[in-house]
Amino acid sequence: MSPIVVYDTRIGYLALLGVVILERLIELLVARRNEAWVRARGAVEVGAGHYPFMVVQHAAFLVACPLEVWFFDRPFIPVLGFSMLAVLIGTMVLRYWTVRTLGNRWTTRILCVPGLPPVTGGPFRFLRHPNYVAVIFEIAALPLIHSAWVTALVFSVANGFLLRIRIRTEERALEEYNHYLAEFQEIPRMVPR
Numbered sequence: 167m168s169p170i171v172v173y174d175t176r177i178g179y180l181a182l183l184g185v186v187i188l189e190r191l192i193e194l195l196v197a198r199r200n201e202a203w204v205r206a207r208g209a210v211e212v213g214a215g216h217y218p219f220m221v222v223q224h225a226a227f228l229v230a231c232p233l234e235v236w237f238f239d240r241p242f243i244p245v246l247g248f249s250m251l252a253v254l255i256g257t258m259v260l261r262y263w264t265v266r267t268l269g270n271r272w273t274t275r276i277l278c279v280p281g282l283p284p285v286t287g288g289p290f291r292f293l294r295h296p297n298y299v300a301v302i303f304e305i306a307a308l309p310l311i312h313s314a315w316v317t318a319l320v321f322s323v324a325n326g327f328l329l330r331i332r333i334r335t336e337e338r339a340l341e342e343y344n345h346y347l348a349e350f351q352e353i354p355r356m357v358p359r
Contacts, residue, residue, distance in 0.1 A: 175242035176235055179312045182251075183232055186308065189258075190228070194274065196265070201277060203270040209277040210343060213335040217275055220328055227305060227321045234314040242312050253307040261300040263289050276336045278343035286349050292358040294337075294350050298329055302356075 201209075234240060265272045267288030271279070289296035305325050309317035333355065340346035 175247075175312065176232075179235055179242070180232055182311065183228065183308075187228055190224070193265075197272065197274040200270050201273045201275065204273065204277045204279050207279045207282075209279045210339070211275055211277050212339040213276040213332060216328065216331050216335070220274075220332070223321070223324055223328060227308075227317070230317040230321065231309045231312075231314055234309065234317045235312045238314075238316075240313040240315075246313065247311045250307040250310040253303055254311065257300040257304040257307065260289060260296055261304075264297045264300065276332070276339055278339050280343045282344055284340060284344050284346050284349045290350075290353070292353070294353050294355045295333060298333065299356055301325065302329070 267290060268285055271282075271285060284290075293299060302322070302325065305321050306318050309315070309321070337346060
């Protein structure tokens with residue numbers, strides 16, 4: 167008689183989080199390389215004051231996900247978990263489409279090269295802020311893969327406050343340095359028409 171093997175889904179969830187963390191670290195390397203490229207072209211940084219809060223929030227989010235799952239024994243509910251995994255994959259597709267479209271101009275900071283026209287291709291044909299849409303859905307989906315609803319709720323609200331500041335700051339800077347509104351006046355910020 168063979169023994170019954172029970173798989174602890176929390177281990178799989180930790181592995182998934184490890185992949186997400188590795189992706190974020192690679193993104194930071196790409197962002198640093200791109201930051202050097204835009205700074206060499208005279209980029210002006212705005213919103214530096216809120217950047218540390220964004221870093222802390224994203225790091226705390228990646229810590230809170232497994233802590234809630236592990237310490238509050240959140241269950242893996244297949245219909246919820248697999249649907250949220252599909253949303254997470256969709257956010258990654260949107261994020262990398264955005265990064266690829268922006269090319270050397272994609273960074274994690276708000277850096278504007280005066281006089282460069284705004285990027286209007288790729289997902290920017292439909293949304294002003296496709297990367298932020300991806301982040302919104304990622305922050306909801308990643309914890310819900312393993313029913314960490316408190317993390318999803320708390321960090322979604324915190325992210326909403328931070329994005330409100332960041333988007334206003336970014337749009338003002340893009341208008342000042344890159345004549346942003348002339349190109350994006352008819353493009354919705356977050357929800358495609």
